[in-house]
Amino acid sequence: MFNMHLHVTSWSLSIILFIATWLLLKQNKQQIANVLHNINRIVFLVILYTGGMLIYRYTQAPVWDNYGVEAIVKALAGVYLIFLMEWFVIRNKKGAASRGLMVQFVVVLVIVLVLGFGRLPWGFLP
Numbered sequence: 265m266f267n268m269h270l271h272v273t274s275w276s277l278s279i280i281l282f283i284a285t286w287l288l289l290k291q292n293k294q295q296i297a298n299v300l301h302n303i304n305r306i307v308f309l310v311i312l313y314t315g316g317m318l319i320y321r322y323t324q325a326p327v328w329d330n331y332g333v334e335a336i337v338k339a340l341a342g343v344y345l346i347f348l349m350e351w352f353v354i355r356n357k358k359g360a361a362s363r364g365l366m367v368q369f370v371v372v373l374v375i376v377l378v379l380g381f382g383r384l385p386w387g388f389l390p
């Protein structure tokens with residue numbers, strides 16, 4: 265289950281980088297925030313790749329019959345989370361209002377975690 269480990273590692277890292285970028289922007293440390301933001305963009309690609317592989321393997325596996333719809337909802341919500349992180353950071357860089365994006369981020373993150381860990385059958389835990 266290398267893909268699943270890489271998936272969980274990459275989105276965990278991404279959320280840490282996202283929060284760190286936000287805190288640095290709040291302290292007006294633009295330059296280091298830029299570096300973390302750009303690293304996170306690379307991590308986004310890893311999340312998309314591993315998530316894409318997982319959803320492809322879902323379509324090929326027997327679980328597809330029972331969990332296909334939930335897996336698609338989870339995957340779409342995952343893609344949306346990436347967009348939300350990107351939009352939020354860009355808005356913060358511009359000093360524009362971003363509270364609504366953060367509210368959406370928290371709500372969608374809870375949905376994704378509940379579906380990923382709570383509902384969907386594949387997991388990285390033994």
Ligand code: HEM
Pocket residue numbers: 268271272275278311312314315316318319322335338339340342343345346376377379380381384385386387388389
């Ligand atoms: C920040 C974005 C994302 C977060 C926080 C996230 C979170 C998770 C979590 C918590 C799991 C379950 C891990 C486990 O049970 O051990 C998971 C699995 C999965 N993710 Fe993501 N994910 C994200 C992005 C994506 C994307 C972009 C896709 C698809 C394009 C995707 C597709 C999947 C699939 C198909 C699974 C397997 C479901 C299962 O557990 O049976 N994820 N993800």
